[in-house]
Amino acid sequence: MTDVTNGAANHNTPAVLVLEDGRMFRGRSYGAVGTTLGEAVFATGMTGYQETLTDPSYDRQIVVQTAPHIGNTGVNTEDPESRRIWVAGYVVRDAARRPSNWRSEGSLDEELARQGVVGIQGVDTRAITRHLREHRTMRAGIFSGSDAERSDKELLDEVLGSAPMEGSRLAEEVSVDESYTVEPGDHGWEGEPRFTIAAVDLGIKSMTPHRFAERGVRVHVLPASSTLDDVKAVGPDGFFMSNGPGDPATADGQVALLRSVLDEKIPYFGICFGNQILGRALGFGTYKLRYGHRGINQPVLDRRTGKVEITSQNHGFAVDAPLDGPTPAPEERYGRVEVSHVSLNDQVVEGLACLDIPAFSVQYHPEAAAGPHDAAYLFDRFIDLMDSQKTSQSEEAK
Numbered sequence: 001m002t003d004v005t006n007g008a009a010n011h012n013t014p015a016v017l018v019l020e021d022g023r024m025f026r027g028r029s030y031g032a033v034g035t036t037l038g039e040a041v042f043a044t045g046m047t048g049y050q051e052t053l054t055d056p057s058y059d060r061q062i063v064v065q066t067a068p069h070i071g072n073t074g075v076n077t078e079d080p081e082s083r084r085i086w087v088a089g090y091v092v093r094d095a096a097r098r099p100s101n102w103r104s105e106g107s108l109d110e111e112l113a114r115q116g117v118v119g120i121q122g123v124d125t126r127a128i129t130r131h132l133r134e135h136r137t138m139r140a141g142i143f144s145g146s147d148a149e150r151s152d153k154e155l156l157d158e159v160l161g162s163a164p165m166e167g168s169r170l171a172e173e174v175s176v177d178e179s180y181t182v183e184p185g186d187h188g189w190e191g192e193p194r195f196t197i198a199a200v201d202l203g204i205k206s207m208t209p210h211r212f213a214e215r216g217v218r219v220h221v222l223p224a225s226s227t228l229d230d231v232k233a234v235g236p237d238g239f240f241m242s243n244g245p246g247d248p249a250t251a252d253g254q255v256a257l258l259r260s261v262l263d264e265k266i267p268y269f270g271i272c273f274g275n276q277i278l279g280r281a282l283g284f285g286t287y288k289l290r291y292g293h294r295g296i297n298q299p300v301l302d303r304r305t306g307k308v309e310i311t312s313q314n315h316g317f318a319v320d321a322p323l324d325g326p327t328p329a330p331e332e333r334y335g336r337v338e339v340s341h342v343s344l345n346d347q348v349v350e351g352l353a354c355l356d357i358p359a360f361s362v363q364y365h366p367e368a369a370a371g372p373h374d375a376a377y378l379f380d381r382f383i384d385l386m387d388s389q390k391t392s393q394s395e396e397a398k
């Protein structure tokens, strides 16, 4: 929830970050002035703040940047990953006073103010991060201007009255209302599209359809509430579910949709929320991590190849699946499944691969915006999966 009471920030305007356990960090306003509430999380990316801010998976989250200097390259119109900034609030140590970059079209401070995003600067982000890491991510508020002058108790009560992330259903809030198509020809692909997929937007980042399109895949992006008929209407060779905000335990509609798609033997690839939905469709549970994984420097082991990837991540929940070997999926009709990828920081499940149906997913972000490109091979793996499914279906038809 954001309540902006007056205009752009003046850098001497007081601001305070209040955590739900009563810890307070006083600083100065950044971006819009007013009040905002959300879940405080930390992100460890050294670069790519525009991609972070515009990632719809950050809806309702107050993002603390561990990189101390933010805003130095300004903002441009090329890097956003969606139509707007989604973070509920923004916490930085040292905000750049003046942007300097050949692509810069304006200052981050002004852009945050223009979009009504309340932030705070001049706080000890290292101390905040350590606190969240030791205690867990928690509800928080940023209060600036006259709102920062209210009593500590009033501010804390407001934070304690806000909704927790557990149980939040947010994908519908950030998804598109109308479907649209991303054409390979608009992304450098020459010739006819090779495949067509239906991609459900649960908070999709624009780089994801781009990565498909540049490989010759036509992408029909569909709203979060789409049905099996909507999916089949585009004649898909494959099905995709995107990243997105909120608690995967609330995504019953999408779990039911994915099950019906898997029952049709349409190849599936999921990213992040799409990985959690595959986990649930197979019958596993999900749970909230203590402080999550957010940043563009997260090491993951591909257990099939033994290779380590440095990945971009943004998740607060994870799939609860057994790490040892292929196991039968709790939903028996889907056969065996294995945890294909695992976090090298804490052994959290980072990928699932089905052995008896054409479906796999990862918890991290191979679209790499921002972030390293190590995991781009996953888009090719999905193309190979669609290819072999098409071949085996045409052989069956003979």
Ligand SMILES: NC(=O)CC[C@H](N)C(=O)O
Pocket: 057, 242, 243, 244, 245, 246, 247, 248, 271, 272, 273, 274, 314, 315, 316, 317, 318
């Ligand atoms: N980026 C994502 O898709 C995040 C998925 C889910 N909202 C989580 O926090 O774990």
